[in-house]
Amino acid sequence: MSSQAEAYASNNSAYVGSFDKGELSLPPSKKVIVVTCMDARIEPAGQLGIDLGEAHVIRNAGGSAKEALRSIIISQRLLGTREVAVYHHTDCGMLTFTTEQLRGIVRDASPGNEAVASAVNQIDFLEISNLEESVKDDVTFLKQNPLVLPESKITGWTYDVRSGKVAQVV
Amino acid sequence: MSSQAEAYASNNSAYVGSFDKGELSLPPSKKVIVVTCMDARIEPAGQLGIDLGEAHVIRNAGGSAKEALRSIIISQRLLGTREVAVYHHTDCGMLTFTTEQLRGIVRDASPGNEAVASAVNQIDFLEISNLEESVKDDVTFLKQNPLVLPESKITGWTYDVRSGKVAQVV
Numbered sequence: 001m002s003s004q005a006e007a008y009a010s011n012n013s014a015y016v017g018s019f020d021k022g023e024l025s026l027p028p029s030k031k032v033i034v035v036t037c038m039d040a041r042i043e044p045a046g047q048l049g050i051d052l053g054e055a056h057v058i059r060n061a062g063g064s065a066k067e068a069l070r071s072i073i074i075s076q077r078l079l080g081t082r083e084v085a086v087y088h089h090t091d092c093g094m095l096t097f098t099t100e101q102l103r104g105i106v107r108d109a110s111p112g113n114e115a116v117a118s119a120v121n122q123i124d125f126l127e128i129s130n131l132e133e134s135v136k137d138d139v140t141f142l143k144q145n146p147l148v149l150p151e152s153k154i155t156g157w158t159y160d161v162r163s164g165k166v167a168q169v170v
Numbered sequence: 171m172s173s174q175a176e177a178y179a180s181n182n183s184a185y186v187g188s189f190d191k192g193e194l195s196l197p198p199s200k201k202v203i204v205v206t207c208m209d210a211r212i213e214p215a216g217q218l219g220i221d222l223g224e225a226h227v228i229r230n231a232g233g234s235a236k237e238a239l240r241s242i243i244i245s246q247r248l249l250g251t252r253e254v255a256v257y258h259h260t261d262c263g264m265l266t267f268t269t270e271q272l273r274g275i276v277r278d279a280s281p282g283n284e285a286v287a288s289a290v291n292q293i294d295f296l297e298i299s300n301l302e303e304s305v306k307d308d309v310t311f312l313k314q315n316p317l318v319l320p321e322s323k324i325t326g327w328t329y330d331v332r333s334g335k336v337a338q339v340v
Contacts, residue, residue, distance in 0.1 A: 004202040004225070005255035005325045005338075011219025012336045019334030021211070026263055028210040032174040038226040038241050040198040041191070043215050049181025055174070056208040059229040061241035070293055071208050071231035077275055079263060085175035093196055093249060105247055106317065115316045123240055123317075146285045147276065147293075155175045164189030166182045168175075 024053035027079045032056070033072060035138075036087040037063040037094075041161045044087075048166070056081060062094035063087055064126045065138035069147065076149050084152055086138045087166065088131055089159040099125040131158060135169040194223035197249045202226070203242060205308075206257040207233040207264075211331045214257075218336070226251060232264035233257055234296045235308035239317065246319050254322055256308045257336065258301055259329040269295040301328060305339040 033056040034044050044050055044057050056075045058068045065072075065086055075081045103120050110116040128134035135156035142148050156170040203226040204214050214220055214227050226245045228238045235242075235256055245251045273290050280286040298304035305326035312318050326340040 003255075003323050003325060004200045004253055005327065008204075008218035008220065008255065009327075009336055009338065012217060012334075015217050015219070016334045022332040022334070024211050024331070026209070026211075026261060030174045033208075034178075038203075038228045038245065039196070040223050040225055040227075041194050041196075042227075043220075043222055045213050045215060047182060047185050048178035049185070050178065050213075052213055053210050055210055057210075057212075057229050058208045058231075059227050060238070061228075061244045067237065067240065068230070070237065070295060073276065073290070073293070074231045074263065074272065074295060075208065077272065077279070078267060083174055085173075085178065091196060093244065097248060102244065102247065106243065109247070110316075113316070119315075119317050120243070123243070125240060125244060145289075146280075146283070147289050153173050155173060157175065157179075161194070162192040164182075164186045164192065166179055168179065 021052050028053065028055050028081055030054040031081045032083040032085065033058060033075050033081050034085050034087065035063050035065055035068045037061065037089055037092060039089060039092065042089060042159065047159065047164065062092060062126055062128055065142050066126065069145065073147050076152070082149065082152055084142055084154045085157060086135060087157045087159050088128070088135050089161055090131060091161050092128070092131065094128045095131065098127055132169050139170050191222050198223070198225050198251055200224040201251045202253040202255065203228060203245050203251050204255050204257065205233050205235055205238045207231065207259055207262060209259060209262065212259060212329065217329065217334065232262060232296055232298055235312050236296065239315065243317050246322070252319065252322055254312060254324045255327060256305060257327045257329050258298070258305050259331055260301065261331050262298070262301065264296070264298045265301065268297055302339050309340050
């Protein structure tokens with residue numbers, strides 16, 4: 001196998017053999033959006049007991065609700081979801097650097113490259129400095145945003161990568 | 171239960187009881203990033219055979235590599251990944267509307283609300299018009315982006331929500 005994606009294609013062949021969910025419809029049956037981190041130790045379906053077809057799952061570095069806004073609007077306005085649950089987690093990489101530090105790392109890797117410097121200097125990497133505060137901030141962001149439906153139920157949670165346990169923050 | 175998130179917390183208690191992966195490290199062991207859609211019928215771990223700790227998984231409406239760029243830079247520069255696999259899927263909601271149409275839906279739901287109109291008019295919803303072309307476009311975007319490491323292995327795939335099967339596009 002020349003790539004992990006090819007290994008995944010091989011794994012997928014086994015999945016197809018027992019697949020029986022082809023009639024699920026597009027709108028999430030539980031009308032819920034899960035926002036969480038891209039972290040490799042996160043696996044929302046197993047960790048939260050999400051069945052196929054139930055929930056939109058948005059994942060990015062840190063589980064940023066700000067970056068998720070585009071997807072949340074689409075989910076609520078076109079596909080009927082009315083609940084958002086935000087999960088950040090312990091030992092998150094986003095706690096370990098600042099935007100200015102990462103911009104420096106990227107610039108230093110391509111010395112004299114103005115295209116790289118100009119592009120990276122425009123990116124806000126959305127780092128966090130405190131796990132629980134970051135959850136509260138994201139929930140507040142969503143509750144106050146004029147593009148998020150006011151009738152939305154919005155909660156915020158932490159996930160502990162050592163114990164596998166979730167805990168509600170807000 | 172007053173919310174789906176509370177049901178997930180209850181489900182999580184069972185997960186914790188058999189959890190034995192608390193020693194996994196932060197960097198993805200397979201050095202791979204999976205980019206895919208938030209769609210409720212997508213479940214990357216099961217469908218691709220991704221084990222916990224192996225891969226960063228980025229999900230948003232459509233599986234947009236453009237929106238994933240911030241996360242990809244963090245993943246590559248700070249956590250050592252060197253492969254990106256982009257998956258878009260059949261029957262995607264992003265094939266069914268345009269940014270201008272969705273802006274109109276949001277504006278019409280809050281008539282006379284200038285804050286809503288101003289905010290939504292700034293959002294590019296990143297809709298797609300052709301499934302396979304959208305995969306090729308995202309792979310090209312990543313291959314040409316100066317902030318994505320040139321040594322990255324980047325592939326593009328479709329996932330068929332009726333059959334459960336993946337197919338390589340590029």
